[in-house]
Amino acid sequence: MLRQSALAQGLVRCHVCGHLHPLAKNRHARHCKVCGGLLHARRPHSLQITLALLISSYALYIPANIFPIMTVTQLGMTEIHTIIGGIFALVEKDMAPIAVLVFVASILVPLLKLLGLSALVLHVHLRWQGNTRWWMRIYRLIVFVGRWSMLDIFMISILVAVVDLSGGVSHVIAGPAATAFAAVVVLTMIAAKSFDPRLIWDNHTAL
Amino acid sequence: MPPLTACPECDLLLKPADLITGEKAVCPRCGYLLHRAREQSIERVLALSIAGLILAIPANFLPLIGIRFMGNSNESTLWAGAVSLFGQGLWLVAVLVFLASIFIPLLNTLLAFLISVHLHFNRPHPHLAHWLRWLQHLEEWAMLEVYLLGIIVACVKLSDTADVHLGFGLYAFVAMLLVNAMLTTSLDEVLFWQRIAELDRKKHA
Known part of the structure; x- marks a missing residue:
């Protein structure tokens, strides 16, 4: 049995x-x-809920990357950073290891999460056959890395609080992309949680 | 018929393994870690949750890092991060930062304390099952380790232009992070659910 x-x-x-x-x-x-x-x-309406959250995340991914995520003012000079721009600024200042870290957390992980979850939904919906253990590995990786994308948001919250020097010498203002980016992270985390991994196995044993 | 169990991630029907301390049970089909028997799980969770609650005070209110730039200086606490985002009108992000770095870690520690103190003293409580359910749901939304990485990246960025110094709050924060991580790994969920069901039966008997 x-x-x-x-x-x-x-x-x-x-x-x-x-x-x-x-x-x-x-x-x-x-x-x-x-x-x-x-x-x-099985989680009720697992695929529908995951798909709905994924579509919202794709939509929010665009403003998250276009709009400024923070504005840095120092001695009257104002710099506006997007997510990508912030990474380039780090590379220019010879901080390549940190730049790689921010690139992985803010660009690579959200993108791979969106694509990976889309592939999982398609896999279950279209009953693709293939190595079940491999799909399971993708699912676990997505669940594991999800939270680490919050890195950029936390970093900004620290910069905003600490770089607030009197007389306008230096301050940091968070931009609208921060809201969009935080929403992408949270929505993809909920999307991964609403996906029921047992559907991968049902798909396989239904043959 | 012996009681059966099923793998939460692939639904394979399984006979539960009778584990001794230190052993672990893995699903033979998908490799999911079904159960890891921990030594003195309830007592350790109780001790660690008390330590976590104490450490939360300095970690939240003492300065994490401070900067000095052209004669001006400023310090920042865990609270200030969420509050200043709120002040700039990004209330959605502010609420998220507050939840992930302050409220949910604290709530989890408090729930772990309430559950383990009742289990340790064999006191049934009508809300024990609710508490553990909430703890399981909220676990992944506490992001202290991600926040620490955020502090490190912020320090490296700032060290380019300003003098950065670490505050006592940061040490308390790292200690709280370690205690919370130990708490999560010491909590043997299978054992906790068993004990809650036993206490419930005893109350009704």
Whole structure:
């Protein structure tokens, strides 16, 4: 009886505490008797919710990269930085390692997350066959790296607070791209959370 | 029939492994880490959550870093980061920074404290299951380690033009980060749910 999914055996695993329950005979939602969490065999509307959040993230990715993320004023000189511009400024100041770090966290990770999640949604929806373990690795990587994109937002919050010198000598103002970028990070994190990885396996065992 | 379990990430039906301390159980199909039996999980979580709550005070209110530039100087705390973003009208980003760097880490530590203190003294509480559920949901939204990397990048950027010095708050912040990371790895969720279910049964018996 093992080597089968719990669902195929008429069992539902509670998302929260892991307790197994028999599948409900009617369609009414039930609660787990151990922890009180709502029971469902797979996250309801997993693909639709993930897709909706992904589309919003793609849309917000554009203003996040076009608009200035911060404005630095020093001794009357004002510099406006976009995300890319900030990275180039770091390279010019011979801070290549930090530039690579910011590039990975602010450009590479969000982009790979968007593309990776899109591929996962397509994979499940179109029932692509292939190496299931490989898709699982992509999913876990996306979940793991998601939070690290907040690096740029945290860095800006620190700069805004600390570079605020009296008499207008020096100050930093956060720009509108910060809101758009933070929204991309949060929405893709929720998108990754709403994607149910068990769909990858259902897809495969349905053959 | 023995109680069965299922892998949370691939739904494979499994017989639960009976682990001794230090052993771990991995899903044979997808490789998910199902359970890692921790030594004295409840006691360690209790001790670490108390340490985390104490460290939260200096980490939040003492200056993290300070700069000096052309005779002017300024210092910044964890609070000031969120507050000054709010002051510039970016309230959405400010709320997010506040949640990820201050509120959720603190709430998680508080929840871990409440749960472990009840389990340690065998006191049932009607909200134990809710607390652990919230703790599991909120875990990934506490981003102290990302914030630390943000501080490091900000320091490197600033060191180009200004004198940067580290404040006592930063040391408290790093200590709080380490304590929270240890707390997360010491918390044996399978054991916690078992104990909560046992306490619940005892109360109804």
